[in-house]
Amino acid sequence: MRRIPTETGNRAVAFSGTVFRHLLVVYPKAYRREYGEPMAQLFRDQCRESWRTAGGLGLARLWLRVLPDLMKTSMQEHISTLKERNSMPDRISPLLRSSPRSVFFAVFAVVFLLVVGSCVLTTLLLPDTYASTVLMKAGWTVSGRAGQAEFDAIESEPVLDKVISVLDLNKAWGRRYARGVPFETSKTRDLLRKRIDLRPVRSTPLIEIRVFSEDRDEAAALANVIASSYREYRPFSKVEIVSTGVPGLRPLRPNRPLNIALGVLGGLFFASVAGAAITGFTAFMAKRSHEAGPPSGKTAATLPEV
Amino acid sequence: MTKSEPEHMPPLTPAVFHVLLALAGGERHGYAIMQDVAESTGGHVRMGPGTLYGTIRRLLVAQMIEESDQRPDPELDDERRRYYRLTAVGQRAVRAEARRYEALAEIARRRRLLGKPIRAAQMGGSI
Numbered sequence: 001m002r003r004i005p006t007e008t009g010n011r012a013v014a015f016s017g018t019v020f021r022h023l024l025v026v027y028p029k030a031y032r033r034e035y036g037e038p039m040a041q042l043f044r045d046q047c048r049e050s051w052r053t054a055g056g057l058g059l060a061r062l063w064l065r066v067l068p069d070l071m072k073t074s075m076q077e078h079i080s081t082l083k084e085r086n087s088m089p090d091r092i093s094p095l096l097r098s099s100p101r102s103v104f105f106a107v108f109a110v111v112f113l114l115v116v117g118s119c120v121l122t123t124l125l126l127p128d129t130y131a132s133t134v135l136m137k138a139g140w141t142v143s144g145r146a147g148q149a150e151f152d153a154i155e156s157e158p159v160l161d162k163v164i165s166v167l168d169l170n171k172a173w174g175r176r177y178a179r180g181v182p183f184e185t186s187k188t189r190d191l192l193r194k195r196i197d198l199r200p201v202r203s204t205p206l207i208e209i210r211v212f213s214e215d216r217d218e219a220a221a222l223a224n225v226i227a228s229s230y231r232e233y234r235p236f237s238k239v240e241i242v243s244t245g246v247p248g249l250r251p252l253r254p255n256r257p258l259n260i261a262l263g264v265l266g267g268l269f270f271a272s273v274a275g276a277a278i279t280g281f282t283a284f285m286a287k288r289s290h291e292a293g294p295p296s297g298k299t300a301a302t303l304p305e306v
Numbered sequence: 307m308t309k310s311e312p313e314h315m316p317p318l319t320p321a322v323f324h325v326l327l328a329l330a331g332g333e334r335h336g337y338a339i340m341q342d343v344a345e346s347t348g349g350h351v352r353m354g355p356g357t358l359y360g361t362i363r364r365l366l367v368a369q370m371i372e373e374s375d376q377r378p379d380p381e382l383d384d385e386r387r388r389y390y391r392l393t394a395v396g397q398r399a400v401r402a403e404a405r406r407y408e409a410l411a412e413i414a415r416r417r418r419l420l421g422k423p424i425r426a427a428q429m430g431g432s433i
Binding site for chain 1: 337355356357358362387
């Protein structure tokens with residue numbers, strides 16, 4: 001579908017272009033001087049085309065394609081620039097000539113983008129997990145050894161096997177995780193145990209049965225069937241279901257805003273540390289090279305690798 | 307045996323081959339090269355600005371392409387755009403690489419991994 005350029009579209013394209021232009025700082029200076037402007041122009045053209053064909057989503061897809069390309073090719077260009085120089089002072093002379101501030105910001109930008117980019121990508125790729133909770137009331141305060149015995153009973157084979165049979169989990173999970181091959185009951189039971197979280201409500205006779213699943217309805221069904229199976233398993237005790245499990249409205253995990261905020265904080269920290277370390281190293285090398293005299297200025301007369 | 311035989315030219319990376327193939331169709335600027343590559347590969351190969359200009363830089367250094375002096379009419383296109391064209395070395399390199407691919411395709415055909423080639427005449431057009 002072709003979109004007519006709008007005010008929002010123009011603004012998004014202009015903003016993307018400006019950000020890209022700033023990101024070009026990750027390339028070697030000489031390369032940037034020669035190809036920075038054509039690259040920025042090409043990116044603007046790509047932005048316009050992406051916006052016309054798919055709007056904001058197209059622009060986001062373009063960024064996801066361009067950022068790794070930018071990181072990869074900037075490293076290649078730095079390596080290729082270093083290969084063209086002979087001695088160590090020659091190799092790091094562009095860094096030594098740069099002001100400490102520009103070295104810091106270049107390293108900061110690369111590390112920050114790498115950390116935040118990988119954090120955002122991981123968060124977006126993680127599957128959603130929903131939780132559903134059933135509240136049960138035992139006839140006594142759930143604590144200590146007695147409480148642990150109750151938890152063991154809830155996770156016992158008879159209770160879980162009943163849940164597996166009622167919800168036909170061997171087939172359902174086989175379809176989902178093993179391309180249609182039904183699971184063995186023992187495997188389903190192990191998987192089910194990992195999805196159950198049991199908690200006593202302090203100083204009360206209440207037990208919380210929390211179950212996790214990628215499917216919100218399945219999480220609720222599992223929690224409810226576990227509770228009813230457990231009650232059937234203990235017919236002579238005074239166990240009651242206080243509240244049944246309902247499908248969760250929002251996924252419990254991943255907590256995307258939190259993950260991205262942590263990624264930004266982590267990015268700021270690692271980028272500052274890396275920026276300070278590299279700036280310190282280049283200052284040290286600059287001092288040494290100043291003491292040792294000017295660099296030789298020779299360049300390797302080798303043919304470029306095509 | 308001419309100088310454009312495969313053994314006289316080094317093998318090319320896919321990115322370089324794509325750029326040279328695009329320029330074999332005539333002078334083009336960066337964005338047009340990128341579009342040509344995307345179209346000719348059915349959208350499977352999409353070059354980013356970094357890959358494209360890194361490849362262009364290496365090709366310029368290897369003298370396989372050169373910057374064209376001609377600039378487009380400012381009314382038709384952005385006059386700041388740089389146009390590139392193949393040099394004689396580039397022509398030989400892209401031909402040699404195409405022959406290398408052809409030889410590989412012939413081997414694949416003999417081993418029944420590929421069908422018979424469709425001739426241009428059979429398709430009712432020319433290549």
